[in-house]
Each structure stands twice: as structure tokens, then as C-alpha cells.
Amino acid sequence: xxxxxxxxxxxxxxxGDSAVIKCTxxxxxxxxxxxxxxxxxxxxxxxxxxxxxxxxKKDQRIAVTLNKTAKHFSLHITETQPEDSAVYFCAASxxxxxGNEKLTFGTGTRLTIIP
Amino acid sequence: xxxxxxxxxxxxxTRGQQVTLSCSPxxxxxxxxxxxxxxxxxxxxxxxxxxxxxxxxxxxxxxxSGRQFSNSRSEMNVSTLELGDSALYLxxxxxxxxxxxxETQYFGPGTRLLVL
Numbered sequence: 001x002x003x004x005x006x007x008x009x010x011x012x013x014x015x016g017d018s019a020v021i022k023c024t025x026x027x028x029x030x031x032x033x034x035x036x037x038x039x040x041x042x043x044x045x046x047x048x049x050x051x052x053x054x055x056x057k058k059d060q061r062i063a064v065t066l067n068k069t070a071k072h073f074s075l076h077i078t079e080t081q082p083e084d085s086a087v088y089f090c091a092a093s094x095x096x097x098x099g100n101e102k103l104t105f106g107t108g109t110r111l112t113i114i115p
Numbered sequence: 116x117x118x119x120x121x122x123x124x125x126x127x128x129t130r131g132q133q134v135t136l137s138c139s140p141x142x143x144x145x146x147x148x149x150x151x152x153x154x155x156x157x158x159x160x161x162x163x164x165x166x167x168x169x170x171x172x173x174x175x176x177x178x179x180s181g182r183q184f185s186n187s188r189s190e191m192n193v194s195t196l197e198l199g200d201s202a203l204y205l206x207x208x209x210x211x212x213x214x215x216x217x218e219t220q221y222f223g224p225g226t227r228l229l230v231l
Contacts, residue, residue: 032216043119043205043222044158051216089158093217102148102171103207103220105158 002027004092006106013080014114021109023090024072030092033066033073034103039086047088048075077111085113117142119208119223127229133194136226138206140187146170146211147189148220149181152203161204164189165211193228201230 003026013019025033034049050057050064050073057064063076077084087110091103120139128134140147148171149161160173164183181191187208193200203225209218 034219036222043224046219046221049219091158095217102160102163102173102217103150103158104160105150107157 002030002092002094002104004090004104004106006090006109008109009107010110010112012112012114015080015082017080019075019077019080019084019111021075021088021090021111022072023074023092023106024070025092025104026071027092027094028071029094030071031095032093033064034091035064035075036089036091037086038089038108044089080113082113082115085111087111119206119221121204121206121223121226123226124224125227125229127231128196129231130196130198132196133192134196134228135190135192136204136206136228138189138191138208138223140189140206140208141221144208144210144221145187146209146218147183147187148207148209149189149191150205150207151175152205152225153201158205161191196230198230201228203227 006023031052035047036044037047038044048062048064050066061078066073087108089108090106093103122137146165148163150158152158163171167183178194183189205225207220207222209220
């Protein structure tokens, strides 16, 4: 089955600097890659996702890049702010016929923004 | 539009008991997936339901089961609880329609289960 590895497990960044989190996946058929942000005691919230038919997607300060050949994708947060402090999870999935709504998650990155 | 809701939010049970958790998806969503979140194992897929049918199942023992009703609401049941079942149980809903890519999943707040 799919295996998703996520690095680093913890990341501390000075406010205003950029943060990058990287994930690799094993299943070459995976074609959907979401990123979730989970604040302490709260539900995972989708912040951005990318499908395999594009190589990059951006939404304000957040961007995701996908390298299908190398089977890795990355989350980039620019101009970090204290409210960006949270645990970030990457995930991967493929559609094997109709259905199979299953996400395989990375182990998470605890991002701390230092004021 | 209301988000995914889960009840109860917190539960304390003892070993050997059973528990039922409930999830109400976003209106119009027909797919409900369940995940277990623990500090040691992270987020792990339990199963997914669409139109009252289980379409996909993760690597969990048979003590974990679920079902989905005609209104897309879903329940999961854990029988003969073990200490290791203590976790945050999250459900996520999506449209679940056919296509090349799976649909975006939106998570509920979770049910925190503590087994003593």
C-alpha cells in the first residue's frame, strides 16, 4: 500500500521567514495530495491541495509543489506569522476505480513560529 | 453550510466495554471516512462508506466496525475496548462522486476516547 514520509518532524522558524515541509510517497499511481493544518485540540483543516495534472499551486502565502518523477511534494509558507504555528500533515491518495476515498497521511510536522 | 459534526466529543470507557461514535457529514456529501489519530501512529484510515456501503477498509481488527444510514450519517463501533484504543476518532466527509481524483475531505472535530 501507499507509504508517505514527512520531514522534518519539528520546525522552528523566525516570524517573517519561510517554512518548507517535504513529503515523499511510494505509490506512483497517487494523484491527489492535500495538506492539512491542525491546531492544538482542533480538527485538521485543509489548507491547500494539488492534483497530479499540475506541478504547482499557490494560495496567498501558501504554495505546494509536486514532482511526480521523484514522487515528492512540498509545502511552502512565506512571511510566516504566529498563527501559522500548528501541526501540518501531508497526505496522498489515488482513485482506484469508483470510490476508494482513502487518504494516507504523513506523520506530521510541528511548526513553531518564533516572534 | 454546516460542517461535519461528531458526537459525543468526549468519552471515557473501561476495558471490555463497547462504544458507538456518530458522524453527520456536510449536507449533500455521501462519502464518510473514519480515521484514528494517536500520538504514536498518527492519522490512520479505518474505513470509508458511500451510499450505505463500505467501499474501503484499513488495517484494523474486526472489533472496529461501522455503518452508514440512508441520510449519509455514519456510526462506528468498537467492541471489547482495549487500552490501546484510546485515541481521537475523526470522521471526514466528501462528495464521493466518480472521477479521476478523490474528492476533498473535510474533517469533523473528532471524538476523544479514553479507555481505562
